[in-house]
Amino acid sequence: MAGHSHGQGNDDKNSASKGYEIRDVKTGALAKWLLVLAAVIIGTYALTVGLFRFFSAQEAAKDASAGVTTPAFGPAPADADLKWPEPRIQKAPADDMARLRAEQVRRHSRFGDTIFMLEPDLKNGPGGIRDLCVGRWATQVRFGTSEPSKLRDMGELSSRQAEAMDAARDWFLRVRCALHLAAGRRQEQLRFDLQESIAPLFHLHAPPIESRPGVASAVEALMHEFQRHARTVSRETERLLLRVCHSRNHKPTVRVLRPNKGGKADTVFNLADGAIEVKDPLIFDEKPSEMLRLFALSIEIDRPVGRRTADLVAEHAMTATEALRKDAEAARLFLQILLDTRDARTPSRLEQMHDLGLLSALIPEWEPLVGRVQHDLYHVYTVDQHSLYAVATLKAIARGEMAADYPQVSAEFPSVTRRTALFLGLLLHDVGKSLGSRHDQKGARLAAGIATRLGLIPADVRLVEFLVREHLFMSHTSQRRDLEDVSLLEHFARACENEEKLRQLFLLTFCDLASTGPKTMTHWKSELLAELFERTLKFMRRGADLLHAERVELVAERQKQVRTLLASEVDDATLIDLFAGLPERYFTENEAERIARHMRLVLSRKSVCATEVTHSPRGSYSELVLVANDVPGLLARVAGVFYANRIDILDAAVYSLEAQDGRGRDEAVDVFRIRKEPDGAVTDENRIARIQADLEAVLAGKVTVEAVVARRPSTPSLVDRAKPTVPPTEVRVDNEISPAFTVLDIFTEDRPGVLFAITRTLAEHGLDIHRSRVGVAGDRVADIFYVRDIATGSKITDPTRLNGLVKALKDALPTSSSQRKSHH
Template sequence: MASTADHIVKQRDIIDRKSLAETLDEIASERETLTQRARVLEQLQTALAHGRGEIDRRLQLHPSQGYRAATEQAFLIDQIVRLIYDYVTVHVYPAANRSSSERIAVLAVGGYGRGEMAPHSDVDIAFVTPFKRSSWTEQVVEAILYLLWDLGLKVGQSSRSLDETVKMAQEDLTIRTALLESRFVWGDREIYEQASRRFWNEVVGKTASEFVRLKMIERDERHKRMGDSRYVVEPNVKDGKGGLRDLHTLYWIGKYIHQVSSASDLVSVGLLTADEYRRFRKAENFLWAVRCHMHAITNRAEDRLTFDLQREVAERMNFADRPGRSTVERFMQYYFLNAKTVGDVTGLFLAHLDEAMAKKGRRFLPTFTRKPRKLNGFQLDRGRLALPHDNFFEEDPVRLLEIFQLADLHGLEIHPLAMRAAQRDARLIDRNVQRNARANALFLDVLCSPRDPETVLRWMNESTVFGRFIPDFRRVVAQMQFDMYHHYTVDEHSIRAIGLLAEIESGELKADHPLSTAIMRQIVSRRVLFVATLLHDIAKGRGGDHSVLGAEVAENLCPRLGLNPAETETVAWLVRYHLLMSATAFKRDLADFKTILDFAQAVQSPERLRLLLVLTVVDIRAVGPGVWNSWKRQLLSDLYEATEEVLRLGHKQRGREERIAAKKEQLEKILNLPAAEFAKLAKRLPDAYWIAEPSDIIARNAKHLLANKDADLAIDACYYPERGATLVTVYAADHPGLFYRIAGAIHLAGGNIIDARIHTSSDGMAVDNFLIQDPLGRPFREQGQLNRLSRTIQDALTNRAKLMAQLDAKPKALRRADAFKIAPSVFIENTASNRFTVVEVNALDRPALLNNLAQALFESKVTLHSAHIATYGERAVDTFYVTDLFGGKIESRSRLKSLEARLIDAAAGNHLTKGKAAA
């Protein structure tokens, strides 16, 4: 392997080893043994810090030259290691007449051996001796390591004889991989050359197939650990899918099989073409730049590109805002395009490798035996769809769509060389192909496939055929959304949503989505749903409301795809209102009949309602793991069923009074009380309570009230599996500020309120129901947790605990959300409900936010009737149904402005302390 210094300019500006060696010799010659080591260490620390500073200065001048920065860093460490070796062997443990065993070769292994390092990468070193280690070699190795450790370097080290090195490499894949990239740094070169010869002759030998197989397994397992997608919004630059480790794996495989000395040699041995190597090097250079910037910013070995780092790296790499897209979103789109390139090059490399190994009868990839009859000129190559000749697509560009339709229809994989040809020839898709009726029919067949559209659409996207055929989709390829809610890029999110739609239709997700599964069998406009799912986020990043702009895209695109005017209108409507159902379910009071009427008025037809429900479900679920839960399922189901009844009958089947009477009758049967006693209980609870609460909660509340009818305070906490949450009921004497005290106590106990209903009985007692989850969206279900919740609330309401002091004292954890800036906003509506003023607060989510907002409502002298809490990553959307103290809507403009100002102040965390003092 070439020296790491070969292509480095002005090496002495990084480190002047000759001058530094003379300084160390002078220090050693003074014979001040007590201070000598400290002075040597100080010189080395200064040199290391200066060298890193110079490398970072160069990187900031040329922020995209990552490969150069990585090789400069390896060069710097080389010089430090050489200086330490010479100092130790000459001055600390000199040996005038060394025996044959008193020889050491210092080898760089792993990434350091490849000559590429980020500023805080591990320094992987192998000390190799000809025979068993002597006392001198042990002393030297120990002294070298202690100096490296004292420099703050994280050292991965091994010390073995030649025989031990060979034996360990034969037994351990990790050691074998590290030695594969070994490079001589300093010491006895003859030992290094012996080690190298024995490694290739005795270890590599005839184990190429096994090495390739194990490396592929290792890669797949690593991908699973990292999320198994190259489009996660906080990717790992080193180990994630599409990261540097994937490129290194190609080099390891190529070197193991062909003994190449550099990645460029992969071209000469036929594992990459010149163009593929150019793309390999371009992606590697960019990823190294990102990784080096991350290490420089954090001053540590940080390989996960977190939200806070994304902004800083984007600025260091000179990305800028553009209309509709921020600096960080443009940077991350470019990152994902490079990660996609890594995936493309990997696929092509494996195809070349497969062909080479197949000729020797050692094919390591699986084969397929299915033989479809009609392939329209395409061929099968050992079970994979392949081209008969290289210009097959050029003869008829519609075949670029047909190959994917055939792959889906027959359940075939596409040969990687055919994928390479598709990617190369995707430029042939012009307006004529886009308008071709057969091409559009083929695309629609894939999109609406009852088999596995997600996989085939992802292949189509990776080949760039998807974006060429649907130019609007090309605009969102690799486009991230800079927030904590969306886990994937826009294109990946949309393709995952299509896959979920197919799984729901097939019944695979019936346990999670029973209502959607049943509805899919009732839907008349099946292909409308698939097209709308594809297009629902198509206009993100254009600088306007993506729902409105997306509807315009749908109106233009659907006729081209072959949809009739009625289908086009429905797709456009679904795209325009794809957020309506979730916004209504999660941010409005579904017990308020006007909520249902307004939603039904917007939807207008049962078919649209069915389509919108399923689209909403797959949209939420495709956001990322953990976003969907049973609470959201229940809210959407409740909204669907109530709206379906209105649309089917034109009104609620049973009026308000009938519904109250039915719930009372049901409760009476459950409680089995004497008529007079039940009538007394029922009369205590207002009509709004009977409308708002579901029957199971009413029954539990009633038993709680009866058991504590003489108490001033009683708290009931239980796991509520139907809602995926914990139900907490507080029965207490009603008084101003009760809600915000309860909210503060729940926060102190580690809970998040996701829904709250506030009721006051006719005798002045509050009956407040809260649904609570932990910060990870899970219910409290252990009895110890439930007891702690109850005890904390009780202490807060009986003044046994100084609530505000405890809230202020609670540690403020470092949160990912701190990377975002969200200006708080308040929207107040008096038309959304017939009885209440509806207040919606949007703000950066943070601990105790709800408590602060509740305190602001208390200070504004309003009565809270229900609260509905929704979070979208770092953004919290809290909705409150309130009245004035006399039970009427808040109409006064001055009061509304005062309420808005107080809530904005609370949302921003600038809440006045006078409320705390009053509490």
């Protein structure tokens, strides 16, 4: 593309001048945007650049970064495509290079310091247009040209790098024009709603997303292209800046490399200024596996790979796929690097290999994951980067770096005996993401083929296949099911088969959750995951009968402990009477000290309700215990009060204390794990007092819950701004997983009042909620309810009633964000 610019300067000027002329005619605005649309769709370089200049010249002139000056050229141009004098080599002024660097750092800190932004800034963000300009300004000062084609001819860029830089520049200019068109004004941030508006203009072909029908696949294809080009700009600009600062007269200090102290000198690599460099580049053609040995060596001696050698690897990797796939030594070295927990650098050697294209060359099935974006708020990182972060997390666990925060996963890693399968399964767990729905099943087949090709033994191939196929199973089970249910534990244990597979799935699931986004792993999720692991492990070792016997013993032991704790406060007969009215699971789910506190609350209640609030040791959530009359719709009213006070419910354990011997009305002892929006324990005493007062008023009938909800303060939040289109509400009914309850899985858009709407609907349909678990994944919630018919105490099995319930739930929940007017 760079070659076109010299012969079309007049065309560019004409484009701009015509733009000024159409401002004064009635159809000017329409004509202007039609020209932009033509440039975007057709992709004509001269037209795109001409219009880009017209629409952005004035604002670029005001940009602070355009004020970088050099002695040779004065103010640095802000435009991304200007003519420069003929190439000449000169020294780059150090203060100008420092100024460019400082501006880049400041800009990145303001607009995001990573390309992994859900709504990136095309102009100012990392890997964007301004970074492109920084590289061009620097090379103009140092080499007398900013044109990639001329830098290629001078030997400062390879053909691949020059073509990639030109393609990135062309793409950014076209998308920026489309962005301005869609917004109707200057707009640099590629917001979710604008992504959906402009994606169809580019005719990007992508298979439909069957698992998320509300999401346009073209949007993910568009953002995939952004990631690809932003990576190019970020990587190549950094290399150009290093070249600019590198003196041609510098003679590196070269040392013989001896991997083993006192051993033979390495015949392929040496050390130049402390970095590993290849002696003869032709070795990568003759023996491609040396590219992998390079990174294994880098870990072994803890030295970086040199810039020149890294560039050579990137060039050779493009043509080495067939040779690498058939090379057993390359496979062995790759697995060695994958499993080497000493690789603690940032970025890791595995990430560096990926960045240079070596991972895709060795595993072609990896390439469709590169830069792959998911159009939601949950998956912050691209699929490839998420998978690499997951491996880095596992290595950190292996080194003991996470023991303080997550002792359970750290304690289990040493017991893993088949680590090759674990590391490879983790790297490939999302390899099916490019294949549409059921990516776990499709990915398992791909992963098995890759594992076989890499030379794993059949047993490890099967284990890799299992891990990829079931990589969602443990997180879904731990967050959406009643972990006290023995039938659930039996089902999960049967799926895992043995302790090794259970342990590996536990570690893989943790690393998967921890690397989806910066805040996706919470202590609440890790506790649930560890609880499922421990309970299933116990089930495997002891069996259902022994577990049941132990359960009976546990109930008796805890009742005995509570009687001891309360001996001086409550007579034994009263406690025995209370114990008889509580379900067995209450005693297995709560320790003796907590039960004692609950009993004090029951006996001290003087009004319509009594509450107690405590906080988790880490301060990640609070626990509110409510004792009140057990009446239909109680949970809906409580949910409404929490919603009105901007409180999220993480989990609700609902227990009925049945009256004994005419003692009075049945009571509810409900335990809620809650947090303030958006996270953290509810420690504000005034806020707690408001919640307690609202509960008293609503449960006493002094005010309706609807009135309390109506006074919820309205303040701007993520909900009030543009969000990705969310798939329609989905309601699943499961009458198999629990022997006593119908389980409802409800997936819907995360909007204020969702839980209140659900619980109110369930109450209106005569359902008693036994257990509720709430999960949020970005812009969607997964609310799980164990319910039964209030009248019969049984599951809901009538198809007509179930269909009516599903319809009522969908009607009660908010419509997709695609049907709401977006905020500009």
